[in-house]
Amino acid sequence: MLGSCSVLGKSVLQKPLKFLFVSTSVGALGSGDGGGVELTLLNTARLLVSRGHSLHVVAPKGSRLDGITVTEIDGVLQVPAQTLSRAVPVTMPENSVLGNMWNYVRQVQRRFDLIINFAYDWLPFYLTPFLTTPVAHLVSMGSLNDAMDDVIGRVATQYPHSVGVYTRAQAQTFAFADACVPLGSGLDLARYSFCETPDSALCWLGRISPEKGLEDAVAASQAANIPLKIMGQIQNEPYFRQIQQAFPEAPFEYLGFLNTDQMQNIVRRCRGLLVTSHWVEAFGNVLIEALACGVPVIAYQRGGPIEIVRNGETGWLVQPDSVDGLVTAIQSLDQIDRNACRQQAEQEFSLEALGDRTEAWFDAVLKFWPRVG
Numbered sequence: 001m002l003g004s005c006s007v008l009g010k011s012v013l014q015k016p017l018k019f020l021f022v023s024t025s026v027g028a029l030g031s032g033d034g035g036g037v038e039l040t041l042l043n044t045a046r047l048l049v050s051r052g053h054s055l056h057v058v059a060p061k062g063s064r065l066d067g068i069t070v071t072e073i074d075g076v077l078q079v080p081a082q083t084l085s086r087a088v089p090v091t092m093p094e095n096s097v098l099g100n101m102w103n104y105v106r107q108v109q110r111r112f113d114l115i116i117n118f119a120y121d122w123l124p125f126y127l128t129p130f131l132t133t134p135v136a137h138l139v140s141m142g143s144l145n146d147a148m149d150d151v152i153g154r155v156a157t158q159y160p161h162s163v164g165v166y167t168r169a170q171a172q173t174f175a176f177a178d179a180c181v182p183l184g185s186g187l188d189l190a191r192y193s194f195c196e197t198p199d200s201a202l203c204w205l206g207r208i209s210p211e212k213g214l215e216d217a218v219a220a221s222q223a224a225n226i227p228l229k230i231m232g233q234i235q236n237e238p239y240f241r242q243i244q245q246a247f248p249e250a251p252f253e254y255l256g257f258l259n260t261d262q263m264q265n266i267v268r269r270c271r272g273l274l275v276t277s278h279w280v281e282a283f284g285n286v287l288i289e290a291l292a293c294g295v296p297v298i299a300y301q302r303g304g305p306i307e308i309v310r311n312g313e314t315g316w317l318v319q320p321d322s323v324d325g326l327v328t329a330i331q332s333l334d335q336i337d338r339n340a341c342r343q344q345a346e347q348e349f350s351l352e353a354l355g356d357r358t359e360a361w362f363d364a365v366l367k368f369w370p371r372v373g
């Protein structure tokens, strides 16, 4: 259960504000490389505009965001942070898109009341004191790398409330957990339609990359002899090929990286969603997408899913990395009421609920921003 941010209360912003969103540096918006952050950026943008604020987005070339103006910046993408080991120093490629995006921010910052950084990269945090417009950061993953922990911690300490996270579980991976503001997430629930009577298949959603543990879901679907529908962007080709070779008989099919409407049209007819992350998932937007369709969630008891799945009521939390545990939970899916899943999404993960938490966060960032001089 995600508590509201007690320190922030329920304040809603006093007047319309001008926001500058700076996107992740690992891929264009709409490519799927940005994972759950793309959905968070789109939903936050939509809800702020619906509440009378104005918004401009800066993102890598090729980015598309329906209904929102995007300034596309060219340059070399950043290496995904989750592929780095802890002690690796910060790297900046020649003609870095990250550097180019923040150079653009430097030039236009005075037109905006608040800059929101969505990139999990060293530069935006390091530049925060150099900029004249306040910057808030939505940190989208847990602790991965020493240099990142160091720079995020400095900003979180020097600029109170400026570091937003998805969940407490994610915050607790950092030494400065108490300085993080847990925001949860939210969806435009109208885009997800409830399905009372599912077909027999299970589903798995997400970037196909080692930290997401797809092999466990395939192993469980084979052991339970239940078809598995896989959707998401193949971020690591050799990893996916390895799974196909290791489980030639498993009843899975890969449906590609689908847009929200196509994806939910398949997910809603599934018996359950399998979440098999081997890392501390910061949140798990795919979990609330499934719940919004009335689909129970089976997830390893690790990270964000702990604060999302109501065990035995809207899904099952399973011993981390236990395929047997997944199979047992699959065999208990019929005990879950699909209406309870949709109701949880409406209670906790609507855009309105996210909007209130997000506006309260921005209000606090601006209120506590250290005065210059």
Ligand code: HBI
Pocket (backbone or CB within 6 Å): 023, 024, 025, 026, 033, 034, 035, 036, 037, 078, 079, 080, 081, 082, 118, 119, 120, 121, 140, 141
């Ligand atoms: N890695 N270096 C880097 N920068 C990002 O912005 C980034 C990332 N890895 C993953 C990622 N963003 C998003 O896909 C996740 O935060 C969801």
